[in-house]
Amino acid sequence: MTEQTTIQHPYILKVALDVPLDGVFDYRSDTPLQAGQRVLVPFGPRKQVGIVVGTASESDIAPARLKSIIRHFDQEPALDAEFFSLLKFCADYYQYPYGQALLAALPARLRQTEPAQARQQFCYWLNAVGLAAGLDMLPARQVVQRRIFSALLEHGRLREADLAELSPGWRKGLAALSELGWIEQEQVYAGLRSILHASSVQPELNAEQSYAVQSVLQQRNEFRPWLLHGITGSGKTEVYMCLLQAILAGNEDQALVLVPEINLTPQLEARFRSRLPEYSLVTLHSNLSESERLQNWRLAQTGAARIVIGTRLSVFAPMPRLKCIIVDEEHDTSYKQQDSMRYHARDVALVRAQRRNIPIVLGSATPALETWHNAQVGRYGLLSLQQRAVSQSQLPQVKCVDVSKVQMQDGLSLPLVKALKTRLERGEQSLLFINRRGYAPVLLCNACHWIAPCMRCSSRLVVHLRQGCLRCHHCGHEQKIVRQCPSCGNPDLHPTGHGTQRLEEVLVKLLPEARILRVDRDSTRRKNALDHMLAAVHAGEVDILIGTQMLAKGHDFPNLTLVGVLDTDSALFSPDFRATERLFAQLMQVAGRAGRADKAGEVLIQTTLPEHHLFNALRGQDYAAYASGILQEREIAQFPPYEFLALVRAEANDYAPVQGFLQFAAEAAREMGSAALVYDPVRPQMERLKGMERGQLLMQASSRQVLQQLLRQLTPQMRAHPLSNRVRWNVDVDPQEF
Incomplete structure (x- = not known):
């Protein structure tokens, strides 16, 4: 009888699907389901995972044609109303199908047709047998086992993330201790944290930093956007940490910290874990495995993770007790999604903060002009940090080298070569910045001026000499280096211009005694390669760094006192009206890598236009003057933020x-x-x-x-x-x- 009643009066569900169609789809269910639950439904010949977004008492589809759900995933926490509301706003604003927007914001494991299983996490401690045995029972040669035992003895309980920091071979060492019967374990779901490197040292804030923190805290219970405009090295991260320490203290609230790029996440994560070890912290970015991403996403969803640090997609992470949002390097174009739904994570974060009625802090040394304009007209609060956090540290001296008037040696001016030699003699480090990887940007025939083109793109093939190939950096097309010109048959073809590989070759010849390290997308393809390279720089094992924009921001090298910038003029003639804005931000960021400790820094920029207003503002480290001039141009031309x-x-x-x-x-x-x-x-x-x-x-x-x-x-x-x-x-x- 019950079954007959269910058939006559099924529940009608509104289900969002990952399909390029507007609207949601009606399905029937024999059991009541709440909005936010995942379901598996038939869609044409396929089965698809969908999200229940609501229910209805009737459907426009005839009852005989209304399909039933195949199953529902009832072991998972449902998505909340805020998640739906934010994604609906984004789908409407960015003109994208709602179902696709909704499903794309979920971890990949939640889009598969099988139940999503996150990787299990365990916590370990010494039992009574292990405590009674003592460290002396372990042979001295069992280094890893003794290290694990000592850490467990000191801290009581350790998670897998903590043990991984002790040794790469921690699993084998732990297994050996378990075989001795010394270890107890239990599965845990709380946020991952590290208590091994907690720092009790809390730098004293200067007056500007203290004012910034107090200003935000005075309006902590209302929506208020703040622009934290601080020169490089002014201690913006310290302001972030003090803010979170105050906002998260004594409650179960959460905070979201957005960073533009993956390579900035580990550094920021390490600083936050060290300074705020009492708060569970997780990261969300594309370098995580699918299992790790699902686990961290669920920790955010349940509120177990108090701090979430992530890249742009993290702006959609469900956080039921979110009380503060921080967007670091808010000007960075990486926050703009370039495919699927083309949202801007900074703008979505502002909408989310407004809806939750919480403060949001946008930090940058070179804010986006839209953000700067909003601060100037009073829509955002403006907090300025105009002095470096390290008292002995001073802003680097910026100079332009007119390459049309000085002697050049393989793309390097003599003043820059001399400056490199001086730093080498002092035992200081240098950074050469050229935002062009590969050996040379073009392969040129001097006879007919043929340039190797990409057959699939309106671009030129880049010479990668060590790999013996020509490669397109837009589509990935690759071919062998041609030995003669296909146009005129001339065998005398020349790689023209400089890339990171060629610059490395030139420096090896000019300064054979220097230890040179190239950091670009080609040299960091292997997992953890960038971490190892940065560790070598901090350990003093590198004299000269050659890098692209990967090194332009977020890195703190105390012994680096010289930055040389090559080939920047092309951006000054770009048809894109934002090109000079991006160039100024990039040069300010890379210039800020010099002289961050107690040693004076110097920046040498090679250019044919040393009197350009962009370089004049850069020499004075005067973002406000530069922004004012560009905004006047934008207003006359009717470009954003005025249109x-x-x-x-x-x-x-x-x-x-x-x-x-x-x-x-x-x-x-x-x-x-x-x-x-x-x-x-x-x-x-x-x-x-x-x-x-x-x-x-x-x-x-x-x-x-x-x-x-x-x-x-x-x-x-x-x-x-x-x-x-x-x-x-x-x-x-x-x-x-x-």
Whole structure:
């Protein structure tokens, strides 16, 4: 009888699926389920994981055609309403299907059709037998076992993360102690923490840092965005830690710390674990295994993790007791997602903080101009740190070397070579920054001026001499180095320009006694390679660092006193109006690596335009003056932050459908009578990428509301157009690149 009643009155569920369609889908269930639970449902010929977003009393689909869910995952905590609300806002604002946005924010294990199992974590301690036996019972040659025993004796209980810091062979050593019957264990779910390297030393804050901390804490129970504008080395991280210490003390609240890149996460994590060992901390980034990511995500979801440090996707991590958000290096373009839903993590963090009514701190030495403008007009509070945290430390002296007037030696000016030799004699370290990996950017024929092109992109192939290949850094295409010009047959081909590999070769010849280390994406491909390289730098085993933007920010090398910057002028002539803003931020960041301790720092920039206003501001370390000038230009040109932009991008194997699709979108947008300005479709600077012909359509409005109203009407029409199935297209709201 019960079964018959259930069939007659099934529960109707609204389920979001990872499909490129608007809306959610109706399914029926014989058991009541709450919003936020995962379910497995039939969708066409496949089975898909979906998320229950609500229920309904009836459906537009006839009862006979309404499909039933296959199963539900009832052993997992349900997602909360805040998670749904934030993703719905993002899907609407960034013009992306809600189901795809929702599922993409979950760890990969939660998108699979099987029950998601996180890696089990255990805690270990010495039992009565082990305590009675004592350390002397272990042979002196069993170094790892003795180290583990001593740590357990000192700290009582240790987690796997703690034991891993003692020795890479901790599992074998622990197993040996377990065989002796000395170890007890239990499964734990609390956040991972390290108590082995806790630091009791708390630096005293200077007046500027103290003011920043107190200003935020005075409004800790309300939404208030703060721009923490601090020169490099001014102690922004110390402000972050003092804030969290005050906000998290004596309660179960949580805090979210966003960082732009993965290679910054381990350093920040180590500092936070050392200073705040009493708070459980987890990280969320793409270098974690899927099992580790699921585990840390669930620790955040249950509230067991008090501090979450992560890259841009972490902005969606469910944190039920979130009380503070910190966005470090808020200007960094890595916060902008460049595929799927093109959200900006900093902007989403601001929305999340506003909805939770909590403070958010945006930290940077070179804020994004939009952020700086908001601080200047009073939308954000402005907190300035204008002195370095280390009292003996001073800002480096920045000089420009006019390469058109000095003698050059294989791409290096004589003043820079002399400065390198001086640091070598003093036993100090130097950094040469060139944001171009490989040996040389082009392979050139001097006879007919042929340059090796990429057949799949509108770009040139980069010479990688050691690997004997030409490689495209956009699509990954690779081929052997040609021995003669395919255009004229000339065998005299020359690698032209400098990359990190060629610079390393030049320095080996010029300074054979120097210990040189190259840090770029090619040299750090192996797991943990970057960590080992940075350890070597801190240990004084490196004299000269050659690096790309991987070394531009977040690193603190006390013995590094010279920074040399090569080949920066090309960004000054870029058609992208944001190019000079990014260049200034990059140069300020890399300049800040010099002289961070008690030794004076010097920065030498090789350029043909030493009197350019960007370099003038850089020499004075005056971001405010630079930003003021650029904002005036933006206002005259009607660029952000004074106007708001959206870009429709499309690509296909042939340009004809791209042109037809974008032309339709432009005409449809104009017919809507919107106040937004709709430009004609054009080819981007990179016309062909990965074998696809590309085009774009720019729309501009004086307010977000006008632009959003236009997009809400236009996007459904573009999805319904026949050409939408022949091209790959997307809508990029607030684009960062053109």
